[in-house]
Amino acid sequence: MTTARWRLLDSFDDEPVAECAEIDGLFADLPPRPREPFTLIGCSPEGTLATCSDGDWLGNIWLAASESDGEELCDLVVRARRPSETVPGTVDIDLDGFVDVPERMDEVRRPRDTTEFELTGPDDTAFGRCTDVTGVYRETGPPLVPRLRLLGCRPAATLQAAIESIGQTSNAARQRRMICTSVERLAADGTIHTVFGGHVRGMISAAVPSPLGDGLVDVTVDSSGGDPLPTGYLDILGQWPPTEKNLWARYGRELRHEWCGVALAHRAGRPDRPPGVTYHLDGRFVTDVEGFYAALGEAINGPGGYFGWNLDAVDDCCGGGFGATTPFRIVWHDSAVARTHLTAGYDHRRLRPAVTLDYLLDLLARERVEVELR
Structure with a gap:
C-alpha cells in the first residue's frame, strides 16, 4: 500500500x-511576476511626483480613497506624463510596478463612491492627489x-x-x-x-x-x-531534520524564506533557556535578510532551528516561547558579510526598503539582546 x-x-x-x-x-x-501598468488620472502632483521625469524610479506610493481604505503601489517607475484630457489643469501620469497583494491573482476591490485619491510617498510624504486611477482595481484573476x-x-x-x-x-x-x-x-x-x-x-x-x-x-x-x-520546497523537506547548520546557505532568497517556514512548522516545543545565555551566530552566509533569519534560528535552536522568519516574527520570538529568554547575548561571527550585503536601498523581492544590519541591531537592542560583532 x-x-x-x-x-x-x-x-x-x-x-x-x-x-x-x-x-x-x-x-x-x-515565472517572475510581470510588472503592471497604472495611470493616475487628473493628477495634481506634489513633491517627487511633481518633478519626476520619464524613466525615474519612485519606490512605493500609498493610494488612499479614505483614511482606512487604500492600496500600496510598489517599485514604481514613471513611464509618461501628459496634460489630462478629462480634468483641465492636471496631468495624467503613466507608471508601472506592482500592487501589494498576498497572492498574485488576488482581487483588488475598488472603493465605492470615490471621486478623489490621496497619494503618499515614503515617510508619509505628500505626493498630491488624483481623481481616478486605472490598472489597480481588478477581479480575481485565473489561477x-x-x-x-x-x-x-x-x-x-x-x-x-x-x-x-x-x-x-x-x-x-x-x-x-x-x-x-x-x-x-x-x-x-x-x-x-x-x-x-x-x-x-x-x-x-x-x-x-x-x-x-x-x-x-x-x-x-x-x-x-x-x-x-516552489518546487525547491520539496528539496528542503527531503533534508529534514537537518543534522548540521547552514544547509540553507545553498539556496536563494525565496527558498531561504521557505526554509525558515519549514523550521517553524517543525519547531520543537522545548522550554526556553534562562536569561543571560550567549549564542553564537555563524554569519558567513548572511548575504540577505532571509539568511539572517535562518542563521539566527540555528544560533539559538540548532540545525533547522527557528527564531523568526520576518521582522515581526523575530519581535514575537524575543517575547518568549521560542527557545530563549531575554536578555541574552549573541556573538555574531563574520559580521562583515552582513555589513557588506545588508545595506540601505530598495529590496525588489520584498517590495520594501531594504533591511540593513544597523536596523537589525537596533531591533535586537530594543528586545534586550546584546550583540557582539566579530
Whole structure:
C-alpha cells in the first residue's frame, strides 16, 4: 500500500478531508511576476511626483480613497506624463510596478463612491492627489495552476460526498464539490507538520481509481486560486531534520524564506533557556535578510532551528516561547558579510526598503539582546 505523505484539513473547522500520496500542482516554479501598468488620472502632483521625469524610479506610493481604505503601489517607475484630457489643469501620469497583494491573482476591490485619491510617498510624504486611477482595481484573476490532482487519495467523509456528487447539477451538489483546505505533511516518523502557504482550493471535477493502491482514488480539483509553493520546497523537506547548520546557505532568497517556514512548522516545543545565555551566530552566509533569519534560528535552536522568519516574527520570538529568554547575548561571527550585503536601498523581492544590519541591531537592542560583532 502506498504511504500517505500529505493530509488535507478543512480550512474552516480543521476536520480531515483526505490523505494522499502526492499533490500534483501544489508545487510549481512560476515565472517572475510581470510588472503592471497604472495611470493616475487628473493628477495634481506634489513633491517627487511633481518633478519626476520619464524613466525615474519612485519606490512605493500609498493610494488612499479614505483614511482606512487604500492600496500600496510598489517599485514604481514613471513611464509618461501628459496634460489630462478629462480634468483641465492636471496631468495624467503613466507608471508601472506592482500592487501589494498576498497572492498574485488576488482581487483588488475598488472603493465605492470615490471621486478623489490621496497619494503618499515614503515617510508619509505628500505626493498630491488624483481623481481616478486605472490598472489597480481588478477581479480575481485565473489561477496560475488551473488544476491540482490528489494522487493515491483516501477521502474522508466530506470528500467522499463531494466525489459522489460529481455530475449532479444542483446548487447543493456544486456546493458539496467545493473544497477549501490547508495542507499538512505526514512525516516518516509519524509526526504531522503544517505546510505554510500550502492550500488546495476549488471544485472537485473528477475522481478515478488510483493505480497506487486498492481503494485509493486520484481526484482532480479545478483550482479557484492560490499561489503554488516552489518546487525547491520539496528539496528542503527531503533534508529534514537537518543534522548540521547552514544547509540553507545553498539556496536563494525565496527558498531561504521557505526554509525558515519549514523550521517553524517543525519547531520543537522545548522550554526556553534562562536569561543571560550567549549564542553564537555563524554569519558567513548572511548575504540577505532571509539568511539572517535562518542563521539566527540555528544560533539559538540548532540545525533547522527557528527564531523568526520576518521582522515581526523575530519581535514575537524575543517575547518568549521560542527557545530563549531575554536578555541574552549573541556573538555574531563574520559580521562583515552582513555589513557588506545588508545595506540601505530598495529590496525588489520584498517590495520594501531594504533591511540593513544597523536596523537589525537596533531591533535586537530594543528586545534586550546584546550583540557582539566579530
